[in-house]
Amino acid sequence: MSEREMIRIEHLNKSFGDLHVLKDINLSVHESDVVCLVGASGSGKSTLLRCLNFLERKDNGNIFIQGDNIMPKTHDMNEVRQRVGMVFQHFNLFPHKTVIENIIEAPTVVRKVSKAEAIAEAKELLKKVGLEDKADVYPSKLSGGQKQRVAIARALAMKPDIMLFDEPTSALDPELVGEVLATMKELADEGMTMVVVTHEMGFAREVADWIVYMNEGQIIELDRPEEFFENPKEERTKEFLKTTALK
Amino acid sequence: MPSFSHFFDTLISSKGLFIDAMMVTLELTVVSILIGIIFGLFFALLKISRIKVLGYISNLYVFLVRGTPLIVQIFILYFGFSGIFLISDFWAAALALAFHNGAYIAEIFRGTIQSVDKGQMEAGRSLGMTRSTTIRRIILPQAFRRALPPLGNQFIIGLKDSSLAAFISMNELFNVATTLGSNNFDEMTYLLIVAVYYLVLVALLTLAVSLFEKKLAVSDR
Numbered sequence: 414m415s416e417r418e419m420i421r422i423e424h425l426n427k428s429f430g431d432l433h434v435l436k437d438i439n440l441s442v443h444e445s446d447v448v449c450l451v452g453a454s455g456s457g458k459s460t461l462l463r464c465l466n467f468l469e470r471k472d473n474g475n476i477f478i479q480g481d482n483i484m485p486k487t488h489d490m491n492e493v494r495q496r497v498g499m500v501f502q503h504f505n506l507f508p509h510k511t512v513i514e515n516i517i518e519a520p521t522v523v524r525k526v527s528k529a530e531a532i533a534e535a536k537e538l539l540k541k542v543g544l545e546d547k548a549d550v551y552p553s554k555l556s557g558g559q560k561q562r563v564a565i566a567r568a569l570a571m572k573p574d575i576m577l578f579d580e581p582t583s584a585l586d587p588e589l590v591g592e593v594l595a596t597m598k599e600l601a602d603e604g605m606t607m608v609v610v611t612h613e614m615g616f617a618r619e620v621a622d623w624i625v626y627m628n629e630g631q632i633i634e635l636d637r638p639e640e641f642f643e644n645p646k647e648e649r650t651k652e653f654l655k656t657t658a659l660k
Numbered sequence: 661m662p663s664f665s666h667f668f669d670t671l672i673s674s675k676g677l678f679i680d681a682m683m684v685t686l687e688l689t690v691v692s693i694l695i696g697i698i699f700g701l702f703f704a705l706l707k708i709s710r711i712k713v714l715g716y717i718s719n720l721y722v723f724l725v726r727g728t729p730l731i732v733q734i735f736i737l738y739f740g741f742s743g744i745f746l747i748s749d750f751w752a753a754a755l756a757l758a759f760h761n762g763a764y765i766a767e768i769f770r771g772t773i774q775s776v777d778k779g780q781m782e783a784g785r786s787l788g789m790t791r792s793t794t795i796r797r798i799i800l801p802q803a804f805r806r807a808l809p810p811l812g813n814q815f816i817i818g819l820k821d822s823s824l825a826a827f828i829s830m831n832e833l834f835n836v837a838t839t840l841g842s843n844n845f846d847e848m849t850y851l852l853i854v855a856v857y858y859l860v861l862v863a864l865l866t867l868a869v870s871l872f873e874k875k876l877a878v879s880d881r
Contacts, residue, residue, distance in 0.1 A: 468782055495788035505783035509801050519787035522797065571787055 417444040418480065419575055419606045420465060425474035427460060434460050436630040438474070442575075442623075445604040449617040449638075452627035452653065458610045461627070462577050465608065466497040479574065495523065498568030502580040504560040506552040506567070512539070513548040516567045524571065531570070538566040542596050558589030562596050569600075576600065578609040594620075614657050618642055626650050670849050671856070674840060681836035682857055688750070688832060689819045692757035696818070697811070699762025704769035705795075718766065725763035731824050733760055738828045753825035761818050768814065772806040773799060805876055812869030816862050823858075833857055 420442040427435040434457045442448050450458040463469040464476065467483070467490050476483050483493055507515050516538060517531035539545045542562040552560055561581055568576060578597065582590040594616045601607055601620050611617060617624055617638060624641040626634040634641065634650045645651050706718040725733065737756040741747045776799050784794030826835035837854035841847035
């Protein structure tokens with residue numbers, strides 16, 4: 414395991430109006446780590462993830478990406494976001510573009526890669542997620558699992574150093590969850606640094622290097638998966654695991 | 661009421677004048693809608709801008725246009741423009757109609773832009789695209805497509821509204837009908853004839869819009 418720090422969060426706070434959703438969050442993610450954020454809905458885990466690519470503006474605290482203390486005022490957010498890919502719960506594919514157009518959009522427009530090169534890269538990525546035959550299809554013709562795999566390929570096309578996943582399987586029919594998790598596991602095995610908000614405890618247990626349990630805007634427990642599941646230290650973690658054990 | 665054969669004979673004998681007038685009506689409508697789309701897009705973009713003052717300007721425009729009768733707007737622009745610089749009757753009418761249509765088209769675009777899921781903007785931003793690039797490449801193409809049915813509707817309204825240009829002496833359909841009617845002491849026949857022209861034009865437009873929508877729907881799949 415590399416010691417290079419990819420993400421460092423210090424004393425992060427975030428409120429929506431009167432609602433204090435993130436309370437003094439501190440967290441460090443190293444290169445090639447897979448960190449799973451778990452917890453009940455409303456615990457702040459999605460907001461934390463969205464702060465990491467600055468779709469949500471932090472109130473105070475510091476967020477370091479690969480050593481840079483990112484300040485929205487002084488940093489080019491668009492450059493930072495190229496280093497931090499994001500996969501959404503509802504895929505958010507561009508419905509007016511075909512699969513391959515979805516994937517080459519940002520490389521050609523933002524990275525200024527030639528169209529031919531972008532297409533070649535996109536085809537490689539489609540092969541990797543097992544959808545090379547869907548290049549010219551519109552997203553509305555895909556299943557949820559296929560859409561999410563395209564979304565993963567689209568994010569990877571920007572060659573990010575970090576990938577964020579916001580409940581990537583929560584909108585999927587149960588039989589389609591597996592194919593998306595398999596793609597994510599493959600990515601983890603290749604050494605991608607990943608932060609994953611998920612309710613899939615099986616995936617967290619098998620793939621994660623670290624589990625972060627959040628409750629009411631705070632990190633309650635941070636542990637290795639085997640410790641977290643077999644030997645949780647906090648009372649609230651035990652309660653949480655009881656409610657998820659049935660699922 | 662005129663007899664059917666009289667109506668039919670007059671329809672045939674007057675067709676030269678009416679077809680010329682129809683071309684004026686169509687030109688006026690097409691030009692005013694095209695310019696109206698540019699106005700509309702511009703003011704819709706002001707409205708969704710993060711700079712509040714621009715949104716207020718857009719609100720004011722829509723408020724002024726919706727709050728006053730079209731004929732008043734046409735007269736103000738016609739007499740106003742011709743007082744300031746030389747402008748043909750056609751362009752005075754076309755600009756007045758464009759100004760009017762633009763406000764309704766701005767509201768159409770504002771609605772369809774805002775109807776695009778906010779996840780589309782987030783997806784664009786998460787890939788490193790700027791807000792304006794995401795609006796241009798991701799949001800607007802989807803908003804345009806959704807705007808087509810109401811735009812088609814606005815086109816039809818604009819066609820009929822162009823009859824008010826008769827009052828600034830444009831030789832469009834309605835003006836020709838009333839002039840011929842009073843010259844021949846036969847108003848009703850010519851009004852019924854002009855109604856037929858409008859009906860046919862609206863029917864053709866409706867057909868064209870639905871064909872265009874179907875064509876676009878194909879690439880949606």
